[in-house]
Amino acid sequence: xxxxxxxxxxxxxxxxxxxxxxxxxxxxxxxxxxxxxxxxxxxxxxxxxxxxxxxxxxxxxxxxxxxxxxxxxxxxxxxxxxxxxxxxxxxxxxxxxxxxxxxxxxxxxxxxxxxxxxxxxxxxxxxxxxxxxxxxxxxxxxxxxxxxxxxxxxxxxxxxxxxxxxxxxxxxxxxxxxxxxxxxxxxxxxxxxxxxxxxxxxxxxxxxxxxxxxxxxxxxxxxxxxxxxxxxxxxxxxxxxxxxxxxxxxxxxxxxxxxxxxxxxxxxxxxxxxxxxxxxxxxxxxxxxxxxxxxxxxxxxxxxxxxxxxxxxxxxxxxxxxxxxxxxxxxxxxxxxxxxxxxxxxxxxxxxxxxxxxxxxxxxxxxxxxxxxxxxxxxxxxxxxxxxxxxxxxxxxxxxxxxxxxxxxxxxxxxxxxxxxxxxxxxxxxxxxxxxxxxxxxxxxxxxxxxxxxxxxxxxxxxxxxxxxxxxxxxxxxxxxxxxxxxxxxxxxxx
Numbered sequence: 497x498x499x500x501x502x503x504x505x506x507x508x509x510x511x512x513x514x515x516x517x518x519x520x521x522x523x524x525x526x527x528x529x530x531x532x533x534x535x536x537x538x539x540x541x542x543x544x545x546x547x548x549x550x551x552x553x554x555x556x557x558x559x560x561x562x563x564x565x566x567x568x569x570x571x572x573x574x575x576x577x578x579x580x581x582x583x584x585x586x587x588x589x590x591x592x593x594x595x596x597x598x599x600x601x602x603x604x605x606x607x608x609x610x611x612x613x614x615x616x617x618x619x620x621x622x623x624x625x626x627x628x629x630x631x632x633x634x635x636x637x638x639x640x641x642x643x644x645x646x647x648x649x650x651x652x653x654x655x656x657x658x659x660x661x662x663x664x665x666x667x668x669x670x671x672x673x674x675x676x677x678x679x680x681x682x683x684x685x686x687x688x689x690x691x692x693x694x695x696x697x698x699x700x701x702x703x704x705x706x707x708x709x710x711x712x713x714x715x716x717x718x719x720x721x722x723x724x725x726x727x728x729x730x731x732x733x734x735x736x737x738x739x740x741x742x743x744x745x746x747x748x749x750x751x752x753x754x755x756x757x758x759x760x761x762x763x764x765x766x767x768x769x770x771x772x773x774x775x776x777x778x779x780x781x782x783x784x785x786x787x788x789x790x791x792x793x794x795x796x797x798x799x800x801x802x803x804x805x806x807x808x809x810x811x812x813x814x815x816x817x818x819x820x821x822x823x824x825x826x827x828x829x830x831x832x833x834x835x836x837x838x839x840x841x842x843x844x845x846x847x848x849x850x851x852x853x854x855x856x857x858x859x860x861x862x863x864x865x866x867x868x869x870x871x872x873x874x875x876x877x878x879x880x881x882x883x884x885x886x887x888x889x890x891x892x893x894x895x896x897x898x899x900x901x902x903x904x905x906x907x908x909x910x911x912x913x914x915x916x917x918x919x920x921x922x923x924x925x926x927x928x929x930x931x932x933x934x935x936x937x938x939x940x941x942x943x944x945x946x947x948x949x950x951x952x953x954x955x956x957x958x959x960x961x962x963x964x965x966x967x968x969x970x971x972x973x974x975x976x977x978x979x980x981x982x983x984x985x986x987x988x989x990x991x
Contacts, residue, residue, distance in 0.1 A: 609636065621743045822973045847944055870905065872908065
């Protein structure tokens with residue numbers, strides 16, 4: 497039974513008249529008689545006891561009002577330019593020579609989001625680094641939905657939580673109303689998930705929203721730069737439902753900084769000396785053919801008491817044409833790999849024979865074309881991972897480990913004999929390389945070990961490298977070029 501909710505008070509201003517007109521219902525409505533609201537005659541204790549509800553004759557106006565409120569909360573007017581039509585599925589123009597895997601990955605993400613925009617079924621989880629295109633794709637979904645009249649809320653997670661907090665003191669709404677509006681939105685897009693202040697209250701409200709939408713199968717899009725393992729367990733569990741959630745990881749470089757290296761905090765490519773190591777500055781050394789140079793060979797020996805020691809032997813060798821050819825072959829392999837980084841490339845040779853220069857040239861070439869590359873000495877990489885165990889570390893080990901093993905192009909310099917490595921170091925290094933091998937991620941390795949030593953130190957890895965369809969192993973048979981350069985400089989100084 498309906499109770500009459502009309503009042504004898506008359507509006508006293510044009511604003512009040514306008515507001516009242518928006519809440520009035522159909523004068524001929526048999527339920528509210530034009531008042532616009534109904535109060536149900538239910539017993540004390542019933543959930544609807546004493547509450548006013550909008551009459552069904554106002555359903556269209558209520559829906560329109562809800563759409564407007566969600567749009568105002570979204571601030572989508574600032575992102576109205578982000579559309580599917582202007583999304584660069586091939587990457588930034590400066591990054592048009594991204595690796596084939598990066599191109600395919602970005603285009604696949606575009607197709608998933610475009611298909612979702614047509615149906616609004618299920619969930620999408622977009623994971624990726626800063627500037628990879630996550631927000632553009634999410635906003636494109638939102639803008640498309642708004643144009644179709646779908647009640648849509650596009651909001652960053654910190655803004656969502658602020659909106660809930662402010663509702664406690666908002667005279668126009670209550671916390672309960674705001675909360676219900678958010679979790680019941682026909683399409684909810686949560687941008688920058690994981691950047692929020694992770695208080696207990698915030699975590700609980702987020703879980704309540706996500707759990708409600710998961711149970712009721714409401715269309716949802718979430719973007720994050722976190723790994724799944726870093727997301728709160730209850731929420732992560734729902735995001736790992738493969739039958740309902742389409743998990744898309746974008747590996748494209750930053751659109752806004754296409755010339756940035758991968759993880760510049762550790763990459764040696766950010767050093768001035770390394771930036772100068774390009775294909776143009778590489779010395780082909782044909783002028784050394786037929787000349788005698790001194791070379792040092794370091795071998796590990798054992799005395800009669802079983803103690804190991806390193807023995808250095810200096811010898812004089814004559815550089816042959818075939819020796820220089822190995823350097824030319826390495827240069828050609830590096831140049832080809834830089835153009836299209838597929839599979840693995842391994843350079844073997846003694847110190848300062850040109851391995852690191854060629855490896856850096858590959859990285860610098862990819863960055864100049866807008867790609868990503870991380871060059872790091874193996875020992876420094878392991879130290880970088882160990883730092884996460886310090887009490888002062890703000891980055892968990894899993895996060896750094898994930899970044900290293902999934903970086904678009906990893907260049908590991910100076911892989912040494914495993915004899916000097918701890919079990920932990922050897923295990924983590926193999927985990928990184930094994931993951932990249934199985935994922936077909938481009939990788940470059942340099943080492944002073946000979947082929948037979950490499951095979952003994954890393955038998956499992958070496959067996960993988962023997963697959964010619966997956967990797968190239970190039971041995972450079974040249975003496976250290978830096979020693980030659982220093983000798984020339986010394987002669988010049990005497991003059």
